[in-house]
Amino acid sequence: MDLIAQGISHRFDRLEVLDDVSFTVAAGEVVAIVGPSGCGKSTLLSILGGLLQPSAGQALLRGAPPPGCLNPLTFVFQDFALLPWASVAENVAFPLLHTSLSVAQRTAVVDDVLQRTGLSDFRAVYPKQLSGGMRQRVGLARALAVRPAILLMDEPLSALDSQTRELLMEDFVDLLADGTLGAVYVTHNLEEAVRLADRIVVLSRRPGRIRKIVNVASPRHSRGDAATRAQLLELQNELWVLIRDEAIDAEREVQHA
Numbered sequence: 001m002d003l004i005a006q007g008i009s010h011r012f013d014r015l016e017v018l019d020d021v022s023f024t025v026a027a028g029e030v031v032a033i034v035g036p037s038g039c040g041k042s043t044l045l046s047i048l049g050g051l052l053q054p055s056a057g058q059a060l061l062r063g064a065p066p067p068g069c070l071n072p073l074t075f076v077f078q079d080f081a082l083l084p085w086a087s088v089a090e091n092v093a094f095p096l097l098h099t100s101l102s103v104a105q106r107t108a109v110v111d112d113v114l115q116r117t118g119l120s121d122f123r124a125v126y127p128k129q130l131s132g133g134m135r136q137r138v139g140l141a142r143a144l145a146v147r148p149a150i151l152l153m154d155e156p157l158s159a160l161d162s163q164t165r166e167l168l169m170e171d172f173v174d175l176l177a178d179g180t181l182g183a184v185y186v187t188h189n190l191e192e193a194v195r196l197a198d199r200i201v202v203l204s205r206r207p208g209r210i211r212k213i214v215n216v217a218s219p220r221h222s223r224g225d226a227a228t229r230a231q232l233l234e235l236q237n238e239l240w241v242l243i244r245d246e247a248i249d250a251e252r253e254v255q256h257a
């Protein structure tokens with residue numbers, strides 16, 4: 001199933017936020033969205049996920065959903081957004097509550113995603129007992145429970161320390177390995193973008209317009225290797241050169257706001 005952003009523009013009252021943004025996320029593809037602060041990345045994600053109606057243009061899904069899909073698009077948030085009073089298994093089961101699945105089917109889905117995210121031993125634990133990295137694993141497991149075509153991820157690792165981020169990136173690469181799951185990955189972190197994405201959409205300063213779409217050619221599973229990391233660092237620097245001046249302007253604007 002493909003997700004298509006078609007000429008998306010958006011304004012909040014007089015504030016023009018996005019201008020004519022178009023790109024396609026093909027089935028199984030990871031597209032990162034990067035750009036200066038306030039350029040409209042989260043707004044674009046909300047529009048893609050149907051939470052917000054754009055002022056112009058549209059977000060479309062094309063093609064058949066994956067087998068067993070209950071919701072083709074599902075969000076993963078920076079702050080994990082877990083239910084504090086519910087256990088790990090209950091959090092993961094939450095999006096399945098109002099579906100047609102039987103209790104046995106729900107249990108099977110929960111068992112499967114807990115196993116895929118390394119959480120099987122933590123099913124009865126509550127979020128406050130978990131580290132930030134484990135909480136985000138629960139956020140990811142909950143998103144996977146609806147067997148989505150595409151994850152919509154808004155800075156999913158930015159609340160985590162660098163070692164935990166590295167480990168979760170490795171986990172995420174494994175989850176993507178069979179090529180059935182796609183993602184739109186909003187991030188400030190260019191290292192995450194080059195490690196995880198097939199393509200990187202670089203937005204301009206607000207109103208966000210597409211400045212460039214960059215392909216990341218190396219296979220995702222080899223991007224943690226020393227030799228590939230060196231190439232990725234070059235790409236990361238190229239992206240930073242593209243964004244730097246506008247990032248400084250955006251930063252100054254925020255300070256003056």
Ligand SMILES: Nc1ncnc2c1ncn2[C@@H]1O[C@H](COP(=O)(O)OP(=O)(O)OP(=O)(O)O)[C@@H](O)[C@H]1O
Binds near residue numbers: 036038040041044
């Ligand atoms: N609901 C809203 N009403 C009014 N203005 C909004 C609303 N949501 C976002 N904005 C404004 O729209 C602009 C784009 O915000 P958005 O959060 O999409 O940018 P972003 O690129 O994700 O930012 P950051 O990189 O800082 O996370 C900002 O100026 C923000 O203040």
